[in-house]
Amino acid sequence: MKFILLIISLLTVGATATVAQDKVPVKFGKVSPGDFAPKVYSIDSNANAVVIADVGSTEIVGNTKGWFSLEFKRYRRVHILNKNGYDISNVTISLYTSGDDEEKLENLKAVTYNLEDGKVKETKLDTKSGVFKNNVSKKWTERKFTFPDVREGSIIEYEYRIKSDFLFNLRSWEFQGSIPRLWSEYTVTIPQFINYVFMMQGYMSPAVRENKAGQQAFSVTASGGTGASERYNFTANTQTHRWVFKDVPSLKEESFTSTLDNHIAKINFQLSEYREPLTYRNVMGTWTQLAKDLLEADYFGEGLRKDNNWLGEYIGDLVKAGGSKKEIAQRIYKYVQDNYTCTSHNGLTISQNLRNIAKSRKGNVAEINLLLTAMLRYADIKADPVIMSTKSNGYTYSLYPLINLFNYVICEARLDEKTAFLDASWPRLGFGKLTFDCYNGHAREISADAPPLQFVADSLMERKVTSVFIINDEQGKLIGSLQQTPGYYESYRLRNRLAEKGKEQFFTEAAKTLHSDAVIQDPFIDSLDMLDMPVKVQYKFALNSEKEDIIYFNPMFGEGWKENPFKAAERLYPVEMPFAFDETYLLRMDVPAGYEVDELPKQLVVKLNEYDEGVFEYRITNSNGVISLRSRLRLSRANFQPDEYELLREFFSMVVTKHNEQIVFKKKK
Known part of the structure; x- marks a missing residue:
């Protein structure tokens, strides 16, 4: 299954061949006793509810x-099953x-x-007393209701119409969601006189896709200045587009997912x-025009265009301290x-x-970082704002502003011929x-040329090295030390x-x-205040275990993968890790005094694929x-497509199995 991204002009001339002439299988008010018969649906035997039909126009x-x-x-x-x-x-x-x-329901x-x-x-439903209004924001309100008399096995259905004078708000449509859908249309x-672009996303193809040319009569009434009105009647060519998806499985959130909104089968529209016969107007505009508008807007960049000499009372001393542009920028950033x-982020x-x-x-994050941009400009450092969408917010499209x-x-x-991307909000x-939530693909510099930027998780490599050294002391007890340098993002979380x-x-x-x-x-953490660098953790330890006849001992000391993050048998959308990583674990350990090795895990070296994009080494002797162990797990990519999921799942299954194996020591006779 591959990701489908369609950018299509809606002024297509002529009709596209129809895959099938299917019709909606149900009709409002037509419910028979036989419709209640299914207790389980083959599309998902564990479903709590199933959408029988979801039809919009x-x-x-x-x-x-x-x-x-x-x-x-x-x-x-919808059929509610439990x-x-x-x-x-x-x-x-x-x-x-x-x-x-306001749009009218x-x-x-x-x-x-x-x-x-x-x-x-x-x-x-009593639509007079059972529907409630909720003001969400200046731009959005909601109407909410709950179906009456809902039980296990109930069938519920509803229909409505929305009239909207906001042509830019052509409703998007989700063909997929949290429960299975048998029919979504x-x-x-x-x-012909209005042009939209629309973007279809997801990993399924429609069962039916039709494009039909036709004609439609329009009647527009315009009010005159004296109270009189004038009516215009005309006919225009139209293009009708129809999509039907059948037997659409639910999409459940799994590990390493940005947001499900990126991956559900869905179509979005944008007025272009x-x-x-209308007066021509490019509604969508261009990136350079958008950047210009933002820089001139009082709600974004207008303040960056001013001299802002008043900033001297805040950062004047930081600038006067001198140094390279990077050093000055670092002081302002820290301030x-x-x-x-x-x-708000x-x-x-x-x-x-x-x-x-x-x-x-x-x-908020825009206010903090626009202020930072203004301060850097005050210090004669070239700086521009960059807009982006975080992973939890969803993807953007580089083609369209x-x-x-x-x-x-x-x-x-x-800074001195180098570029730094800064976020002082954290x-x-x-x-x-x-933060790795910013590595979500396309972003845009807001400047005269408005060039695109790319922030991809594959560009981040998180390296971690852990060394454990264990010996027998004079009393025959195991004592040791651990030194660890985690990657930058683990250091940031730490x-x-x-x-x-607190440290304790x-x-x-x-x-x-x-x-x-x-x-x-003797616990110690180094480089804790050097925020640009990974930290270093080290401590000594003593193991006060009882002298049993048999000791089961995991040599990974809590540093191994305890469970497979990929539990589902299949996955319909990509794996999106926050970064690539390279984890190395080293152990040098004395066999406990008075014991000998009865069982030792077997060595293993396995590659993820033929391109060397992942490797797992487990070498133990x-x-x-003296027991020596070297475990290394490396993935040079952060993102994997659905058709790579099974391979990735099997790879991590071997990692988890090996990391949970134990050394068996038995007491010498």
């Missing part, structure tokens, strides 16, 4: 405001709003069906152009990081000017470092953990991981009473 119609509106219709039927499927009976419908204008009907004594009983009809609090715009941000010493897909701002600084994040819980708790937990009877001595 959008067309553009003339309105009485001298323009055009979107008319969206939806019908959905109590764990009750959540599907809670429905939320989102409506866009702007000032006094009309003709809502919702019915619950139950089988009682062989007959179908229906319970209708969407139809869109577009007239108005065309004749912002240490003195400003980020109130999800933000693309500012709600206050830079001077107020500087005074309040707090702001869709600003609503972005949610994060960082700073790009040019405490303890090193200079020139970004710094945050220590700031929250950290080393107490480390002793439990090391061995149930371990006692840690026993020579003259």
Whole structure:
């Protein structure tokens, strides 16, 4: 299964061949006793509920405001199989709003069906008292309702229509979700004078895909200045697009997933152009135009264009201290990081000017990093903002300037012919470092040329080295030492953990991981305040285990992989690790005094594939009473496609098996 990304102009001339002429298998209100018969569906025997049909359509119609509106219709039927499927009976419908204008929800009907004594009983939703409004933001409201009389085995269905004067808000459609769907269909009809692009994503192909040319009559009424109105009637060519997906499995979140929204079968739309007979207008614009607009906007970059001499009272001394551009930038970065609090790591715009941000010493991620950009410019360092979308927010498209897909701002600084990407919104994040959530592909520099940037997880290599040395002391007890240099991101997590819980708790937990009877001595963490560098952990320890006849001993000392992160038998979307990694573990250990080796794990060397993109080595020997172990696990890629999943799962299965094998010592006779 490969990822499908279709960017298609909706002004296609002519019709595309139809794969099949299938029709929706159910109709609103037509429920028979036989519809309740299935207790389990073959598409997913463990499903708590199954969508029988989910059907939507959008067309553009003339309105009485001298323009055009979107008319969206939806019908959905679901079979609830057990109590764990009750959540599907809670429905939320989102409506866009702007000032006094709001999308209108009309003709809502919702019915619950139950089988009682062989007959179908229906319970209708009271749409006057049972539908509630919720204001989400300035731009969005919600209508919420819950189906009445829902039980195990209930069938629920609803339909509604939304009229919208916001042509840019052509509704997207999800063909896939958290429960299986037997039938999911969407139809869109577009007239020749409006152009959209649409983007289809996912790893399934539709069972039906139709494109049909046609004609549609339009009636537009425009009000005159004296109260009179004028009506325009005309006919225009249209293009109707229809997609049907059948037997769509649910998509469940598994380990190493950015966000499921990146991977479900889905189609999104973007208004692109108005065309004749309308006045031509490029609605979507270009990246350079978007960058220009952002830099001139008071909610983003207007403050960067000013001289901002007032910044001298905040960072004047840092600039006067001199040094290279990098040294000055490092001082300014540390000043912002240490003195400003980020109130939200999800933000693309500012709600206050830079001077107020500087005074309040707090702001969202956009406000913090735009202030950093202004400070660097004050210090005569070339700096520009960069917009991106974090992994948890989803992908963006480099071809199209869709600003609503972005949610994060960082700073790009040019320092002595080198470029550093800076994010001062996180405490303890090193200079020139970004959290791995930022490595989500396409980003965009907001400057005159607006060049694209790429931040990919495959470019991050996390290296970790652990060395353990164990000997018998004079009393015959095992004592040893551990030295560890974790990778940068593990070091970053460790710094945050220590700031929250302290060193004492950290080393107490480390002793439990090391061995149930371990006692840690002389613990020390080096480079803790050198935020750009990995830390170094070291300590001595004693193992106070009882002298049993047989000792089972895991030589990985808690550093091995304890379970396979890839549990599912198959995976329908990519594996997205935060980084590539290279972990080396070294052990030199005396055989416990008075014991001998009875069993030793076998050595193993295995490669992930023929391209040497992954290797696992487990080399262990026993020579003259000394056990030596070298375990190395390396993956040179962070992302793997669905067709590579089985190979990756088997590879980690061997790693986990080997890392959990034990040395068996038996007491000498």
